[in-house]
Amino acid sequence: MRLPNINGRWQIIFGLSPPYNRDVGTADVVIAGAGIIGLSTALELAEDGLRVTVLERERAMSEASWAAAGMLAAHDPENPAALQPLSNLSISLYPGYLANVEELSELKIPLRTSGTLQGSTPGHHFKAALSSEEVASRLPELHSAGRSFLWLNEHSLDPRDLCAALPKAATAAGVAIVEQSPITAVRNGPSGVSITTPQATYEAEHFINCCGAWAGAIASLPTIEPRKGQMVTVKLPSHLHLPYVIRTPELYLVPRGDGRIVIGATVEHAGFDKSVQETTIQTLIDDAVALWPPIRNAQIVETWAGLRPGSADGLPVIGACGPHNCWIASGHFRNGILLAPATARVLQEIILDKTPSVDLSPFRCDRFDSAAVSMAEVVH
């Protein structure tokens, strides 16, 4: 429920009214959401000496960031062109980002693949396509079915490694992560922004909304919506090996380097539903067998679904959103794992009043329709 503007204060309330006699915490920055975007940003800011608190509705790294395939697909031809500068920045930051998280957490986050065979839609020919001999020498069993293929020097990681390491790294850097703390209200407070959870109120100079598919509820941005993705992991028999990611516009196979292969993923408009349908999983497997037949020998080991934060134009929303010192970083859709280091960097630059490393105008929150913008502006 949204309450109207009261005495010039910004107020979004859903569920609970703020109780009285509450604990009050203070921080330079309060971040909503302990997914990869919120925690990477928190880590970056804490390493700059800011006091950062992350409030998480459930458990850290338990939503989209847990569900992802983990491709760092900066050169996927399906990506919107406007994403390229942010993707390039992220790729350049990734080695240092992983080394830092590994050092702080004392946990390893190995790169699982170092190359991708990118297929076109059937009938389309990439300009820089590999010859059929080159494709066959990379992966003899690949069925092209009228597709052309590019070779991409691209990496992937297992997001479950990050789920273990990133909260540990952020905590080691001094970030306070408060789980089971859903934000119920955000309003202008005496020293900046006042953020309410059922247990406590936090006063902060800055507030950043990193709530992924749920970010629209806090920012009143109906254009951020969940995009469901169903996935399956299979295990190959030990005599078979897939060395690269195979990706087409409809399907990807992402090997983990230990015989497990993640096959994904659907892109569904299904609200916040995370159920897994057996028929959908079977279709993913059938399509994977058609592309790379050895998969027919694999056993299913896990199925799941996750909710990508989608936006109306497929681009993230990064920057000012709503009242003074309220910021947003969401809508990373299919590329949030790739884009986390760059998003954290540009948010750090914004908060510290520096010029962002990339032009953020394609990601402005007020680019959406006037209804959404005027809703956001009501809260001043």
Ligand SMILES: Cc1cc2nc3c(=O)[nH]c(=O)nc-3n(C[C@H](O)[C@H](O)[C@H](O)COP(=O)(O)OP(=O)(O)OC[C@H]3O[C@@H](n4cnc5c(N)ncnc54)[C@H](O)[C@@H]3O)c2cc1C
């Ligand atoms: C099936 C699938 C495959 C994917 N594959 C890839 C891939 O290969 N490569 C890639 O780069 N990306 C991939 N993605 C996309 C990537 O996972 C997301 O873009 C990224 O994880 C988004 O991170 P986030 O931190 O914004 O969201 P999340 O990880 O969803 O985190 C948001 C957090 O906010 C919390 N929250 C919500 N509301 C509140 C509230 N009111 N108060 C406090 N906390 C709240 C949630 O509980 C959650 O923990 C994939 C996603 C899916 C689902």
